[in-house]
Amino acid sequence: MSTEREPIGVIGTGYVGLVTAAGFAELGSEVWCIDIDADKIERLERGEIPIYEPGLEQLVAKNRERMHFSTDIADALEHARLLFVAVGTPPTYSGDADLSAVHAVVNAMPASDRHALVMKSTVPVGTGRAIKRIFVEQGKHGFRYVSCPEFLKEGTAVADFLEPDRVVIGDDGDWAGDAVAELYAPLDAPLVRTDIASAEMVKLASNAFLATKISFINEIANVCEETGADVIEVARGMGLDNRIGNKFLQAGLGFGGSCFPKDVAALKQLAGNSGYHFQLLNAVIEVNELQKRRVMSKLHKHLGTLVGRRVALLGLAFKPNTDDMREATSLVLSARLQADGASVVAYDPVAEDEARKLLHGVDFAPSATDCVASADAVVLVTEWAEFKELDWGTVANEMSGTLVIDGRNALDADAIRAAGLIYEGIGRTYNGAP
Secondary structure (H helix, E strand, O other): OOOOOOOEEEEOOOHHHHHHHHHHHHOOOOEEEEOOOHHHHHHHHOOOOOOOOOOHHHHHHHOHHHEEEEOOHHHHHHHOOEEEEOOOOOEOOOOOEOOHHHHHHHHHOOOOOOOEEEEOOOOOOOHHHHHHHHHHHOOOOOOEEEEOOOOOOOOOHHHHHHOOOOEEEEOOOOHHHHHHHHHHHHHOOOEEEEOHHHHHHHHHHHHHHHHHHHHHHHHHHHHHHHHOOOHHHHHHHHHOOOOOOOOOOOOOOOOOOOOHHHHHHHHHHHHHHOOOOOHHHHHHHHHHHHHHHHHHHHHHHHHOOOOOOEEEEEOOOOOOOOOOOOOOHHHHHHHHHHHOOOEEEEEOOOOHHHHHOOOOOEEEOOOHHHHHOOOOEEEEOOOOHHHHOOOHHHHHHHOOOOEEEEOOOOOOHHHHHHOOOEEEOOOOOEOOEO
16 A cells, blocks of 8 residues: 555554554554553564454554554654544543543643644543643644544454444544545545534444443343243344344343443433433443343342352453453353352453453353353353354263353354253243243
8 A cells, every 4th residue: 555645643552542553554654653551562562462352463463564662652743743542531430531541642742733633532522622722721722633433343343443334523624634534535434524522422422322222122132031022033023124223132141341331321421411311321221230130030040049059151251352351241240149159160262361350259261161060050141152162062061050041142042952951041932931
């Protein structure tokens, strides 16, 4: 590809920043990647990728000559006029976004009429307006600002960058917005060019709507269990309606991760701070929290007391193809199991190192087969592909009990029952019985 493209800076080398940097390098830009974590920068310089994301290591290696890593923001300012901000904005105890990392970047910017901040981090609506006001107060009148929210899904982030559904750019109609649009032009994606506040709202509203679909189908699943319907069949029938679509209609143990819980809470809080009570999002959050705990009622139904029982958790990450443990269902489930007196053994093919930082009192198994050995019950928490390929006859021989709870409706119910095991899905029926 051409080397005449705009060079860029990327501040923050986490999931969003590193994928964005590698993606733009793939398109031909020189990219200066900045992070305050010196150890992470040293690892990246050695070619080590600090996060698990399919295809990312190969993409970085392929474009290594175009990617430069540093802890000094001056390196990015020297070489690039567009500085993409991809720092963390975690929720605070109040539910508001913690913008301290964003403001640290803003305060580090010099007075300039040739640079622009391009906000990739998810921020509340009004952040851009506030940052522009800060620039004025600090005598940085010429520094431009663009909102360009990211829509990368962990596990498919590389493909999402290179083949986006849309590119959203919120700006003041100046050179900075034009330059960002030009950067994305080779991807030939639908472009939404709008004002800054609307671009900020697009991200929050999109994730809140997807979370609402998940909570809705989980409520339908719960009703299916009471009425003898099968949520998989219900979702199939619903999803064929092109007004609804089949995505995010997979019933299970609820959503987690770094985006949905945070963004739903942030939009709810934003509405509350603005004087509006977003009642629907309160229900979405409540349903999701309750859904994570429904597996407990299934365990009690079959096992009675859990005191002294051994429960195996297959999968720990909040979704497959990532090592991200943020808001993972396994965190709630393992705590509840131990509180009820059960011993917990777990296996995840990728997320164990991250899980060990957060899960206490849990035994970690080296394989799925080791995990299910002597278990009274097995719970599928994360639908990794390898779990779908398990030999259930072998699992039945290894287990002490017979209960398998398919928390993601991803397993072969017939194969599990044929092995002499009890299958429990989420909102599913078998021969007319839950």
